[in-house]
Amino acid sequence: MNSHKKRERERERASERASETTPRQHMPITASEGSAGFAAAKPDLDDLIKRRFFYRQAFEIYGGVGGFYTYGPPGAAVKQNLLALWRKHFVIEENLMEVDDTNIMPHDVLLTSGHVERFNDFIVKDSSDGNKFYRADKLLEEVMDARMAEKGLSSEKLVEYEKVKAQADAYSKEQISAVFKQYGIKAPETGADLTEPEEFNLMFATPIGPTGMVQGYLRPETAQGIFLNFKFCLEQNAGVVPFGIAQVGKAFRNEIAPRSGLIRQREFTQAEIEFFVHPEKKAHPKFGDISGLELLLFASDQQLAAQPATRMTLGAAVAAGTVANETLAFFIGRTYLFLVRAGCRPENIRFRQHLPDEMAHYACDCWDAEIEMSLGWVECVGIADRSAFDLTVHSQATGTSLTAQQTLDTPIKIERFCLTKKSLAAIGKHFKKDAKLVTASLSEMSADALKALKATAEAKGVCSLEVEGQSFEISNELLQVESITETQHVEVFTPNVIEPSFGIDRILTAIYEHTFSLRADDSAASEKPADGGDKKKKADKKEGDKVKAGVLALPAEIAPYKCVVLPLDQRVVAQYGNLLAMARAGLAENGLQYKVDESGASIGRRYARADELGIPYAITIDFDSLDGGSLVGTATLRERDSTQQVRLPLADIPAIIAKLSSSHQLTWEDVLASYSTGGTSSSSAGVAAAGDKLDYLRKHAVAATLNDAVNALAETQPEDPIAWLSAHLASMKSQ
Incomplete structure (x- = not known):
C-alpha cells in the first residue's frame, strides 16, 4: 500500500471512530425520567461492560472500525442464553419451524425483494470536509431533540418539532432537503453547509466465484431466506396454514454513521419469524391468552397530533381497529412478555405504530417495540403485517408457485372470464415463437382487465398488449372470450405473513441498562482492568467510605453463569477437593454454566465480582462444610439480588439452581422456607420440601x-x- 492510500485509509478510520464516539446526541425531550436515570448510570455501566469484557470494539488493537463489536466470554454467554430463551419462548412454545439459510445472497434475490433499489438511507456531508457525513434522518431527529430542549420554547413550537421528528425517516429526498433548509440545519462539528441528501444503499456487495461475474450481497435481513424456502417448509407442515418459520443469524448493513455501541452496527444478530396466514383469516386461536394484556400503545394518529401514548388492552386495540388483526396483536403481546422475561422493565416498553408515509406500500399495519434507554426510546423489535408481497414477487420472478390451498367446507360456484380454446389455438398460430408469452399474459389477467381489453378490441378492431417491454397487436377476431361457471372445492391462495423481527444486540443493550445498578459494599472494590482502564471512574464510585459496586441483576435464564463456587477456606485440604468435584459434577449434570473463584480475595470482593457478571447464585464451601459436625457436606447458597443466604446439603444445590434458573415455579422464597434451621440434615427432605412440594400441589390441582x-x-x-x-x-x- 503506498503512503497516499495509507493516509486515506487512516483518515477514513479516524472519521468512522469519531462518528461512533462523538457524543452529539441530546437527551430526547420525549423521554421520561427513566431515560435520564439510565443515562446517569451509563458511565459506570460502560466501565463494567468493557472491564469485564462483555463486549468491546472489534479489531481494537488495530484501532478499530466503527460498527463492529466482539463479544467476550460473559457477553457471548448472555447472548447465547438470550437466543436460547427466544427459541424457547417462540419456536418451542408457538410450535414454529426453523431454517438456517446462507449469509450471502445472489443479486437476483435481493433485486426481486426490492433491496437493490430501495434499501437506502439518505446521506448528507459536511461541505467543508468530505470525510464528515451523517445519516440525514438521524441528524434531523437530533436537531429536533436539541431544539425541544431549549428554554422558553412555546407549546406551538414544541408540537411542531415533535411532528417533524416523528416523520424524520418517512420523508422523501425532496422533503428532507426542504426541511433541512427550513430549519437551517448545518454540519454539527463545523457549522458548515450540508450537501444535498443522496441515496446510499446499505448492502455490502461481494462477488461470488473465482471470476467475480456473479454479483452477491451479504444479506441485509434474515427474512428473505424464509420466503425462499416457504414451499419446502409448507410441504413439511403437510400443507397446513397457518404456520410459522423462524430464523436466527447475522445480518449486515453498511451503516452511514454507526454509533451508540450495539445500537447501530454493521454486523448484527437478528431473530425473525414469518407467520403465514390466510389473507382473510387473521384471527389467532391463542389470542384470548393475551387479549387482557394492557400495553403502552403509541398509535400513528397520536404521533401526528403530538399526543402522548396511551395504555390499552390488546383486546380493546383490536376491537377499535387500532391494531389491524388478532395475529398481529398476539405477537405484539408475546413480544412484550418475552422482553419482560429477558430482563427489560415493563414501564420502559411501548409499542409505536408506523406512520402512513413510513409504512411500506404493501404493508397492512406495522408496530415497533420501543424500549426506553439512555438514548431515549429505541426501536428493538418490528412487528409487521407484510400482506403477500414477498411470496408474490418471488413467485413472479421465478415462475414457482408459492401458494397454499385448503378444502372448502362448502363448495362454491365461481364465474371465470377467459379465452376460448379456439382463441388460444389461433393466437398460437399467429404469434408463433411469442405465442407462449402472449397467452400466458392473457391467462393471468383478471376478469376486469380481460373484459377491458376485449372492449377495446371490439371498439377499434384491435388492441395492444404490453408484455416484458414488447408490444403485441391482437385483432378482435383473435381475442375471443367466454364466461365459464365452475364448482370450486379447493381454494388456492397466497398466504399473508405477520413478521416479528428482533434486533438481538439492541435488546441486549436494553437489558444491561435495565438490570444495572450500584450498591454500597465495604469490600466490593472492583478489579483493575487489564489495560489500566479508566482509573478516574474508580474514584467516582466512592460514596463516603463506601465503594459503589456494580450489579447486573440479569434474569437467571440469561445470566452468563448460573452460579459461582467459592471456597472460604484457602487451605489445600483433601475434603475441599472432594466437595468441589461433587459440586462440579452436579452442576455439569444439570447443564449449568458456572465459575470457580479460588483467588485469595476476600469473600465480599468475590461476591462483588460475581455480582458484576450478573451471576445469580453463589455456593460457598466454608469451614463447616469441611469440619462442622452435622454440617459436613453442606454449603451456603447466596442469592445475588437480596444477598440472602441459606445453608443446605451441597448435593441438593445443583438441582435447585437448575430449577431456579429455568421456567420452573420454584422460587428463592421457597428455598428459604424449605431450608430453615435444622432443614439441612436430609438431602431428600430438602428437595421434597422445595421443588417436589410444588409438583405435588400442581398434580392434585x-x-x-x-x-x-x-x-x-x-x-x-x-x-x-x-x-x-x-x-x-x-x-x-x-x-
Missing part, C-alpha cells in the same frame, strides 16, 4: 380448587366463611 372455592365463597358471603368453605370443599371432593 390444589391451587385451582382452592381458587374456585374462594371465588364461590365471595359470591355467597355466608355468616361463617370457614365452616362454609370446609363444607364446600368436602362437597367438591365427593362429586
Whole structure:
C-alpha cells in the first residue's frame, strides 16, 4: 500500500471512530425520567461492560472500525442464553419451524425483494470536509431533540418539532432537503453547509466465484431466506396454514454513521419469524391468552397530533381497529412478555405504530417495540403485517408457485372470464415463437382487465398488449372470450405473513441498562482492568467510605453463569477437593454454566465480582462444610439480588439452581422456607420440601380448587366463611 492510500485509509478510520464516539446526541425531550436515570448510570455501566469484557470494539488493537463489536466470554454467554430463551419462548412454545439459510445472497434475490433499489438511507456531508457525513434522518431527529430542549420554547413550537421528528425517516429526498433548509440545519462539528441528501444503499456487495461475474450481497435481513424456502417448509407442515418459520443469524448493513455501541452496527444478530396466514383469516386461536394484556400503545394518529401514548388492552386495540388483526396483536403481546422475561422493565416498553408515509406500500399495519434507554426510546423489535408481497414477487420472478390451498367446507360456484380454446389455438398460430408469452399474459389477467381489453378490441378492431417491454397487436377476431361457471372445492391462495423481527444486540443493550445498578459494599472494590482502564471512574464510585459496586441483576435464564463456587477456606485440604468435584459434577449434570473463584480475595470482593457478571447464585464451601459436625457436606447458597443466604446439603444445590434458573415455579422464597434451621440434615427432605412440594400441589390441582372455592365463597358471603368453605370443599371432593 503506498503512503497516499495509507493516509486515506487512516483518515477514513479516524472519521468512522469519531462518528461512533462523538457524543452529539441530546437527551430526547420525549423521554421520561427513566431515560435520564439510565443515562446517569451509563458511565459506570460502560466501565463494567468493557472491564469485564462483555463486549468491546472489534479489531481494537488495530484501532478499530466503527460498527463492529466482539463479544467476550460473559457477553457471548448472555447472548447465547438470550437466543436460547427466544427459541424457547417462540419456536418451542408457538410450535414454529426453523431454517438456517446462507449469509450471502445472489443479486437476483435481493433485486426481486426490492433491496437493490430501495434499501437506502439518505446521506448528507459536511461541505467543508468530505470525510464528515451523517445519516440525514438521524441528524434531523437530533436537531429536533436539541431544539425541544431549549428554554422558553412555546407549546406551538414544541408540537411542531415533535411532528417533524416523528416523520424524520418517512420523508422523501425532496422533503428532507426542504426541511433541512427550513430549519437551517448545518454540519454539527463545523457549522458548515450540508450537501444535498443522496441515496446510499446499505448492502455490502461481494462477488461470488473465482471470476467475480456473479454479483452477491451479504444479506441485509434474515427474512428473505424464509420466503425462499416457504414451499419446502409448507410441504413439511403437510400443507397446513397457518404456520410459522423462524430464523436466527447475522445480518449486515453498511451503516452511514454507526454509533451508540450495539445500537447501530454493521454486523448484527437478528431473530425473525414469518407467520403465514390466510389473507382473510387473521384471527389467532391463542389470542384470548393475551387479549387482557394492557400495553403502552403509541398509535400513528397520536404521533401526528403530538399526543402522548396511551395504555390499552390488546383486546380493546383490536376491537377499535387500532391494531389491524388478532395475529398481529398476539405477537405484539408475546413480544412484550418475552422482553419482560429477558430482563427489560415493563414501564420502559411501548409499542409505536408506523406512520402512513413510513409504512411500506404493501404493508397492512406495522408496530415497533420501543424500549426506553439512555438514548431515549429505541426501536428493538418490528412487528409487521407484510400482506403477500414477498411470496408474490418471488413467485413472479421465478415462475414457482408459492401458494397454499385448503378444502372448502362448502363448495362454491365461481364465474371465470377467459379465452376460448379456439382463441388460444389461433393466437398460437399467429404469434408463433411469442405465442407462449402472449397467452400466458392473457391467462393471468383478471376478469376486469380481460373484459377491458376485449372492449377495446371490439371498439377499434384491435388492441395492444404490453408484455416484458414488447408490444403485441391482437385483432378482435383473435381475442375471443367466454364466461365459464365452475364448482370450486379447493381454494388456492397466497398466504399473508405477520413478521416479528428482533434486533438481538439492541435488546441486549436494553437489558444491561435495565438490570444495572450500584450498591454500597465495604469490600466490593472492583478489579483493575487489564489495560489500566479508566482509573478516574474508580474514584467516582466512592460514596463516603463506601465503594459503589456494580450489579447486573440479569434474569437467571440469561445470566452468563448460573452460579459461582467459592471456597472460604484457602487451605489445600483433601475434603475441599472432594466437595468441589461433587459440586462440579452436579452442576455439569444439570447443564449449568458456572465459575470457580479460588483467588485469595476476600469473600465480599468475590461476591462483588460475581455480582458484576450478573451471576445469580453463589455456593460457598466454608469451614463447616469441611469440619462442622452435622454440617459436613453442606454449603451456603447466596442469592445475588437480596444477598440472602441459606445453608443446605451441597448435593441438593445443583438441582435447585437448575430449577431456579429455568421456567420452573420454584422460587428463592421457597428455598428459604424449605431450608430453615435444622432443614439441612436430609438431602431428600430438602428437595421434597422445595421443588417436589410444588409438583405435588400442581398434580392434585390444589391451587385451582382452592381458587374456585374462594371465588364461590365471595359470591355467597355466608355468616361463617370457614365452616362454609370446609363444607364446600368436602362437597367438591365427593362429586
